[in-house]
Amino acid sequence: MSTLFKNEVKAYLPGFSIDCVIFGFEDGHIKVLLNKFHCIDQWMLPGGFVYVDEDVDQAAKRALKVRTGLADIFLNQFYLFGNCDRSDGEINKKILEVYEQKNQDWFLERFVTTAYFALVNISKVKLEKNAIEDTMWVDLKSLPQLHMDHNSIIMKAIESIRLLINLLPIGKELLHEKFTLPELRMLYEAILDKDLDRRNFQRRILALGYIDKLPEKRLGGAHKAPDLYSFNKEKYQENLKNGMNLIW
Amino acid sequence: MSTLFKNEVKAYLPGFSIDCVIFGFEDGHIKVLLNKFHCIDQWMLPGGFVYVDEDVDQAAKRALKVRTGLADIFLNQFYLFGNCDRSDGEINKKILEVYEQKNQDWFLERFVTTAYFALVNISKVKLEKNAIEDTMWVDLKSLPQLHMDHNSIIMKAIESIRLLINLLPIGKELLHEKFTLPELRMLYEAILDKDLDRRNFQRRILALGYIDKLPEKRLGGAHKAPDLYSFNKEKYQENLKNGMNLIW
Numbered sequence: 068m069s070t071l072f073k074n075e076v077k078a079y080l081p082g083f084s085i086d087c088v089i090f091g092f093e094d095g096h097i098k099v100l101l102n103k104f105h106c107i108d109q110w111m112l113p114g115g116f117v118y119v120d121e122d123v124d125q126a127a128k129r130a131l132k133v134r135t136g137l138a139d140i141f142l143n144q145f146y147l148f149g150n151c152d153r154s155d156g157e158i159n160k161k162i163l164e165v166y167e168q169k170n171q172d173w174f175l176e177r178f179v180t181t182a183y184f185a186l187v188n189i190s191k192v193k194l195e196k197n198a199i200e201d202t203m204w205v206d207l208k209s210l211p212q213l214h215m216d217h218n219s220i221i222m223k224a225i226e227s228i229r230l231l232i233n234l235l236p237i238g239k240e241l242l243h244e245k246f247t248l249p250e251l252r253m254l255y256e257a258i259l260d261k262d263l264d265r266r267n268f269q270r271r272i273l274a275l276g277y278i279d280k281l282p283e284k285r286l287g288g289a290h291k292a293p294d295l296y297s298f299n300k301e302k303y304q305e306n307l308k309n310g311m312n313l314i315w
Numbered sequence: 316m317s318t319l320f321k322n323e324v325k326a327y328l329p330g331f332s333i334d335c336v337i338f339g340f341e342d343g344h345i346k347v348l349l350n351k352f353h354c355i356d357q358w359m360l361p362g363g364f365v366y367v368d369e370d371v372d373q374a375a376k377r378a379l380k381v382r383t384g385l386a387d388i389f390l391n392q393f394y395l396f397g398n399c400d401r402s403d404g405e406i407n408k409k410i411l412e413v414y415e416q417k418n419q420d421w422f423l424e425r426f427v428t429t430a431y432f433a434l435v436n437i438s439k440v441k442l443e444k445n446a447i448e449d450t451m452w453v454d455l456k457s458l459p460q461l462h463m464d465h466n467s468i469i470m471k472a473i474e475s476i477r478l479l480i481n482l483l484p485i486g487k488e489l490l491h492e493k494f495t496l497p498e499l500r501m502l503y504e505a506i507l508d509k510d511l512d513r514r515n516f517q518r519r520i521l522a523l524g525y526i527d528k529l530p531e532k533r534l535g536g537a538h539k540a541p542d543l544y545s546f547n548k549e550k551y552q553e554n555l556k557n558g559m560n561l562i563w
Binding site for chain 1: 328330331365367368369370371372392394395397398399425427478479482
């Protein structure tokens with residue numbers, strides 16, 4: 068259980084955890100990465116604890132690296148969940164028993180958790196195998212009942228992304244380097260959970276000025292080969308810095 | 316020191332605090348409410364600790380009520396500050412000594428803090444006098460060097476507000492019930508820290524549809540009496556719910 072607990076009792080900030088909502092996009096669907104300890108029957112968000120000598124943001128990066136193999140992920144802290152009835156001491160007690168951890172009373176107390184969302188290209192993620200947990204991608208629209216308040220955390224994460232959609236590099240992180248406009252529109256439709264008009268979408272997204280048309284087309288489909296596009300990273304960063312949709 | 320400490324050692328979540336950046340608007344300037352313990356020489360953000368049986372959001376409301384006398388404040392959680400070097404054990408030790416608090420070792424350890432920003436009408440705030448701290452409004456542009464990382468927390472708060480400016484009820488919370496368009500523009504200019512074109516501002520803000528022109532004028536000035544406006548609360552709420560500036 069070395070990835071969950073250090074051996075010393077006081078190795079972690081007590082009563083404090085981080086949880087990561089890792090979003091990917093595949094076959095037109097938004098997916099979320101979940102994990103599950105072998106000893107309990109509920110899926111949960113990949114999370115972790117914070118070392119006493121570690122920045123909280125660093126702990127989030129560490130938890131992501133362990134689960135995805137990726138070091139350079141787009142990660143955004145979005146909310147601290149701190150209701151006093153959110154912990155589940157019974158399940159945590161079982162985890163301690165199964166893994167024969169003693170003197171870890173802090174693990175049974177109330178927890179507050181700081182949640183992050185991450186945007187990743189699914190094809191780049193290598194799900195790391197380990198002895199204590201399983202991991203899997205699940206469609207956002209068919210999540211099971213998760214551990215504690217983790218369903219609510221995911222819902223709050225997708226709401227945050229919807230509100231910030233023009234301020235986030237969602238296309239750049241979630242798509243392949245080269246993409247068609249219909250692929251980009253499908254991503255926006257999946258996140259916003261509504262259909263978008265094809266022409267209006269094309270006009271608005273190109274007006275933002277950070278998508279370059281490439282001198283090549285997507286070949287091999289049944290239809291006319293569509294144009295390929297890519298993100299202009301410099302222009303994208305510049306827009307992000309200035310607040311992409313500030314009209315004032 | 317009853318507002319700071321409960322008597323029991325285990326009354327609070329250890330290593331965890333909340334801090335509130337309370338913004339007001341007066342004479343064309345954005346102001347921030349600060350407080351200072353009599354025994355230490357640094358101003359700080361009004362903050363507090365979280366009871367073991369209290370929701371974190373509730374603790375923030377409690378800290379605000381103590382300082383402002385207001386129960387119904389617009390409050391938005393915006394970031395957890397969790398760098399491992401952000402605490403100042405020396406100053407906290409002094410506070411414990413001056414107020415003769417023993418067995419409160421948790422107060423000397425590393426703290427993470429969840430920060431909220433609040434928007435208030437300054438004229439409604441009653442600064443509560445008490446035996447252990449002073450409070451005052453300070454212009455955002457002339458803040459002193461504050462306790463720990465509190466200057467950074469304020470900067471992050473104003474940046475969050477700038478990014479979310481179209482999603483927040485800033486005018487409704489910070490202005491009086493009736494206002495002129497120049498007053499509203501001055502508020503936007505103060506928050507964004509830049510001049511805005513008078514005509515463009517007027518066109519854009521009215522196009523949002525939630526500001527009603529009243530059948531009265533502001534009297535008593537040297538110039539032609541300007542029209543008065545107020546927020547249409549129902550339309551305002553509806554726009555907030557739908558994400559005020561979502562173009563997709």
